[in-house]
Amino acid sequence: MxxxxxxxxxxxxxxxxxxxxxxxxxxxxxxRVKLVDWREDSAVLDALRHxxxxxxxxxxEALERDGRDPECMHVLALSATGEPIGTGRLLxxxxxxxxxxxxxxxxxxxxxxxxxxxxxxARRRGFAQxxxxxxxxxxxxxxxxxxxxxxxxxxxxxxPHVAMRAKL
Numbered sequence: 001m002x003x004x005x006x007x008x009x010x011x012x013x014x015x016x017x018x019x020x021x022x023x024x025x026x027x028x029x030x031x032r033v034k035l036v037d038w039r040e041d042s043a044v045l046d047a048l049r050h051x052x053x054x055x056x057x058x059x060x061e062a063l064e065r066d067g068r069d070p071e072c073m074h075v076l077a078l079s080a081t082g083e084p085i086g087t088g089r090l091l092x093x094x095x096x097x098x099x100x101x102x103x104x105x106x107x108x109x110x111x112x113x114x115x116x117x118x119x120x121x122a123r124r125r126g127f128a129q130x131x132x133x134x135x136x137x138x139x140x141x142x143x144x145x146x147x148x149x150x151x152x153x154x155x156x157x158x159x160p161h162v163a164m165r166a167k168l
Contacts, residue, residue, distance in 0.1 A: 031085060031105070033113045035121060036076045038069045045074055048087045052100035059157045073121055075114045077101070088114045094127040099138075115145055123168045130168060136160040 038045065046065075053059040068091060077086035086101035088111075096118045101110045122130045133156055134142045139149065147164035154161055 028109050028113075030080050030108070031077055031110055031113070032080075033075050033077045033086075033110075033117045035117065036074050038072065038074055041074065041076060042069065044084045045069070045076060045087045048084055048102065049098055049100050051102060053098075053157075056103070057157075057159060059159070063157045073118075075117045075121075077105075077110045077114055079105070086110045086114055088118055090118045090121055090125075090130075094122055094130045096122070096130050096132045099132075111141065112145070115142075119145070119166070119168060128168055129165055131163065131165040133161045134164050136162055139164070142166075 036045070049064060050061075053064045054061050069089065072089040072091050074087060074089045076084060079085050084102075085105040086099075088096060088099040090096055096115065099111060099114060101114075119130055131150075132142065132147065134147070136153060139162055142164050143149075146166040148166065150163045150165055152162075
C-alpha cells in the first residue's frame with residue numbers, strides 16, 4: 001500500500017499531501033515541514049536528533065534512542081534547498097516529543113511549524129489533547145501554542161523539564 005506524505009510548505013498558505021492536492025497553510029518560503037514514516041526516513045531523522053540532543057545537549061545515545069520511533073508519526077523540516085533542519089514525533093498516545101531544530105534555523109519558525117503539523121495530525125487522528133515533556137527553556141514556546149504546565153519541574157536525561165498539555 002502506498003503511503004501519503006503530508007507536506008506543510010511554509011510561505012504559500014497550503015499544506016500539500018503529496019499526490020492529493022489537499023491544502024491548508026504555509027508561512028515562510030525558506031522551509032517546509034512534511035509528515036514522514038520512520039521506516040523510510042530514519043537515517044535523516046536520527047542524524048538530526050543526534051546532532052541536537054547527543055552532540056548539542058549531551059544526552060546519552062542510549063536515552064535518545066528509546067525504540068519507539070517505528071510506532072510514531074514523524075515530521076521532517078527541510079530548507080528550500082532540501083537540507084534537513086528539524087524533526088519531531090507524535091506517539092500513539094498523543095504525546096509529542098523529540099522536537100529538534102538545528103542551530104542555524106532556531107528562532108525562524110521551524111519549531112512552530114513542526115509543532116502545528118504534529119498537533120494537526122493528532123487532531124486528525126481523533127485526539128482531544130496532546131501532551132509533552134518540555135525542556136524548561138522551551139516552556140514559553142509551548143505556552144504560545146496553548147500548552148499548560150502540569151506539575152513540578154523534573155530532570156530527564158539530566159535536563160530540567162516540565163510536563164505540559166494542550167487541548168486541540
